[in-house]
Amino acid sequence: MDLTYTEEEEDFRARLREWLAKVLPGLPPKPAATDWPGRRAYDAAWQRMLYDAGYAGLHWPRDAGGQGATPTQHLIFLEETERAGAPYVGASFVGLLHAGPTIAAEGTAEQRARWLPPILRGDEIWCQGFSEPDAGSDLAALRTRAVRDGDTYVVSGAKIWTSHAEVADWCELLVRTDPAAPKHRGISWLAMPMDAPGVTVRPLRTLAGSTEFAEVFLDEVRVPVGNRVGAENDGWRVTMVTLSFERGTAFVGEVVACRRVLGALARTARANGRWDDAVLRRRLGRLSAEFAALWRLTQWNVSEAQGSGGVPGAGGSVFKLRYSHARQELYDAAAEVLGAGALDADHAWVADRLSSLSYTIAAGTSQIQQNIVAERILGLPKGR
């Protein structure tokens, strides 16, 4: 039960702060949300700056080109960059947090040499081809087929909820290589070049009105067998390593940001008179306790991961269940603060309120997460 940082960690924080203070003012203006090439360039440039400063792949192992930092240092990095208003990981997300760590853990020496350095330098952007329209929460029910033809797989199918597909160079793709096997046993993991013939990207508009995601249609796309990471039909296991990375630290920056938004809500409410509404005021007070606890839980989860060698445990589901809900409550409270102003779609909080609706759905619905907690942590019997 230790909340203090080591001297080394405090040094790390101090150097990072200093560097951020130096470089952030010189950043170019942020591109528009709809300017995909501009966003790619912006995010890649930021990644290059991190690379040059020695912060790229902070949590990656050294032999993968990373900095071999401890999870706590990674937490400090995420906390400080969020606090300083640094750019988000953006287009580099999948490369740095999913595909890269998977290749680092499961790829051959050749594969690591081919794909990891460009991710760290911001030279190549990855996207994720896991979800499918007909599979939904039952990810392993994916139907995109890869048929072996000599040294290549011929891939056909459709993927959905793919971010940055428009500008990605590579796609980490889950395909079914053995249709006869039980659903978790016939899946393989491929690195697919996004410029291959037969790949079609169609932007997908969400209820927030934005096109953060895309559908990717695959029509007899030829992918070399050498692009497969891990053994054939072992892709599910390979992927789960990736997913647990995602759950571990994906929300660190967001929790910091939520606490900042909460403060802004309170100050706005005091300015517009709604602070006099005790129901709203007390709701904000309760959310303050909630996010403080979520922040502590994040710290503990990370510190536990440190003890267990870097693989986050099932505690991620506990965190995600509560955080998804708290984030939705936060933006409902924002709507209360805004009153009829919450009908203004141009307000940033309104856009964030809309996107918060996906939190109890994406990356495993709350219903699925509750099953995981009940069955894997509490040991309740399988069932429906």
Next chain:
Amino acid sequence: MDLTYTEEEEDFRARLREWLAKVLPGLPPKPAATDWPGRRAYDAAWQRMLYDAGYAGLHWPRDAGGQGATPTQHLIFLEETERAGAPYVGASFVGLLHAGPTIAAEGTAEQRARWLPPILRGDEIWCQGFSEPDAGSDLAALRTRAVRDGDTYVVSGAKIWTSHAEVADWCELLVRTDPAAPKHRGISWLAMPMDAPGVTVRPLRTLAGSTEFAEVFLDEVRVPVGNRVGAENDGWRVTMVTLSFERGTAFVGEVVACRRVLGALARTARANGRWDDAVLRRRLGRLSAEFAALWRLTQWNVSEAQGSGGVPGAGGSVFKLRYSHARQELYDAAAEVLGAGALDADHAWVADRLSSLSYTIAAGTSQIQQNIVAERILGLPKGR
């Protein structure tokens, strides 16, 4: 969409009010909660007064000795008696609302003649032997066995949650007469005399500290075959008629009472200063809308039953789900009004708070009710 009463109904209400105003002041003092013989005598005397005044078995058909009143008249009766502070149905509940209607609907002429008049006059008290310790919400999983021995059934098993068992003359008992049949198909309905050898009653203390219920142990109790209502192994169907009666009107008086309690909470809060707490005040305001709507839903349900010949529909589950929850919220609000005073077990609201905890469990848990609504009303597929 009609909320007005007919002239006949208004006449009925006026005569009832007049009668209540006349007789209520002359009632004896209420016996203590633990004085079971006293409570039986009190409830039976009240039933006799209703009988003499022509209000006994108001909703029973005329050919069963009832008044053949419409459901709306029955609603008016329940509303007015509650408003006037008349005694509850108490020990006569099972006879008037479960066993009696079942016998009226399914019994032979002889059975009706034997059992119905004493119920209406308050001469005989019934209790209910449906629930079993090992069956719980899965009522049809009951295991109490009845083995045919010539003209009698020999009954062994255990029943639980039986009210008034200590003072009842008869028990409407569900027993398994065909252990080989599917669980709903091997059940029969018997009228068991409570003074039969082999019947043992043990009071069951609830978390509220009271002994409103009992366990009933049956050790080779001999019940004449002539006491079976309906065909052998047809008891489940016979019982369902009874249960839907229970759901239809059981809560009418309670909803009226809840609205009265809500007013008392508000006045108490204003007196003790907690009315200044906007969170509490607004919670009471919301509950006011809630109970008003529940009252309207009751009216509509009853009026629908009138249209469909007296059998309440599945809407009872909708009502019960919301009402159980609203009642628990009401008494949680009462605890807020009382503050630390809610730690005083002698306060009536604290006792009612404790007993409100059973509402989402008894007569089908909220989980079971949600299944019923989803499967029977919404037509969702069976499953778990």
Next chain:
Amino acid sequence: MTGPVDFQLTDDQRALRAGTRELLAGRFDRDRLRASVDDPALDRALWRELGAAGFFALRLPEEAGGVGLGLPEAALVFEEAGRALLPGPLVACQVLAGVVDGVATGEKIVGLCDGAGEPWLWEHPAACDELIVADGGAQGRTGGAFRSAPDRVVCAPMASVDPLTPLARLTDLPRGEPLPLDVPRLRREAALLTAAQQLGSAARTVEMAVGHAREREQFGVPVGSFQAVKHLCAQMLVRAEIARSAVYAAAVTESVLDVTGAKLLADEAAVRNARDCLQVHGGMGFTWEADVHLHLKRAWLRAECWGVASEAEELLAAALVD
């Protein structure tokens, strides 16, 4: 699916409801709905058809060219409009049908702005031939009404969260020609008709969730066979039916407290049902192409009109100690 409770409608009321549903199914089907999402300009021809069908003249006396029905019937019709997500200043045109010429027949479209509290919002500003302002007064309970030509109204455009309801924000309350209106009654009717639309939306999202849960398969079975999904749907139905009892009763009694409670419960039912409907739909519900978000956004908008939850709860609380 039929609701569990039919609330003893008369045969005429049933026919009215069925006729409205049929009219809307024919003239405002899903293609038209999605076309309105892309271009929310109102369809004048449809508006005139609504007028011809008596949608606006419903409560006017027959001698004035109306249908001679009451608020309960208007609530049934507005419930259908809410189900279908029919856009336009429907409440304004219904409550002002006898007041502004041409509105009853659907020839003219009139807007209604609630001046009781800022921001002063105006729905479908580009479509309105006139704007009526119901002025505030303390608690919005008293005050007068004024009519203005749209070009006399100063307002700032606003990006409406509901793609079906363009909004403008009045920068000043225009007090044009005074109108002899019973403003408290007008507010009450507007609140009740808004609640009826919320009810329709809440009931519709139950159907959408149930339909999806029956058809969509995951893990080899329809998702509706999972208890978690079942129970979401069951609670949605409970919310809709509780709101229905409150709305129908308030339409009959027209009492302030009943209307206030009905609006409170119907707002909650519409918003929470839309959110649960989204949850049942999963990722598919999160797309622009799914209709779920249209129900949610309109429900949010209606919840801000003609009495919000905090006011309603305070009013109902105050009545408890009166």
Next chain:
Amino acid sequence: MTGPVDFQLTDDQRALRAGTRELLAGRFDRDRLRASVDDPALDRALWRELGAAGFFALRLPEEAGGVGLGLPEAALVFEEAGRALLPGPLVACQVLAGVVDGVATGEKIVGLCDGAGEPWLWEHPAACDELIVADGGAQGRTGGAFRSAPDRVVCAPMASVDPLTPLARLTDLPRGEPLPLDVPRLRREAALLTAAQQLGSAARTVEMAVGHAREREQFGVPVGSFQAVKHLCAQMLVRAEIARSAVYAAAVTESVLDVTGAKLLADEAAVRNARDCLQVHGGMGFTWEADVHLHLKRAWLRAECWGVASEAEELLAAALVD
């Protein structure tokens, strides 16, 4: 079942927790618990054993005969006491161990009354050798402390909702011998230790619900295979673990805001988990013989002590705009 998060306890902390659990399992098993329900008089022998095990002297310096540990260790021990439903003025004796002679060893039992707001409650009045009153002051943030002999305290008996915690209500605040205490700190510690007990109770009711759900069969399968039951249990665990992060962190920082938030979340976790545990148990949980109600009632009681939700929320809200 082990919780998903072990919060990086040190080996010594783990040993302390295990030792406490073992002590309580041996000296306060279920038979003793139920005996206490029937007769809530405190067991002096057990109290002395607790004293000998360092339960009260935990945070006193070693040179003063204490164990020399801190609030985090006390929180771990109190979490175990909450799990076991150990009765008695535990918080009072822990925070006053260095102040009143004989308390550290368990020889004397001392009560502590919060004078900040009425009613002034006194737990286990018959068992206490002395009563300390922490006086109010505005918001209960300042004020002094006074010691009184029990026979000098005027109070009215009260039927406690918690069968394990007899209560009396002081009719007047006795201001006996003044004590040189840091009252704000004492309140903070009392709140934190109470929250730790709530956490223990919340975690225990998860285990009880899970145990029942695994064993109890309905409809031919364990009830824990139904999603509705699973999800109740999952949400219980989430509540307990969120409360755990808050309580453990507050035990380390000792900041007012952290302690306030921890109490708020732990109160909610204990009360709601007990209720959900009851729901999972169904009718069997509704009996006096089941232990569920003992957790619920104690959770209600603790939620009323050392800061209630409304105060906590206001305090946390105020800090947002500071």
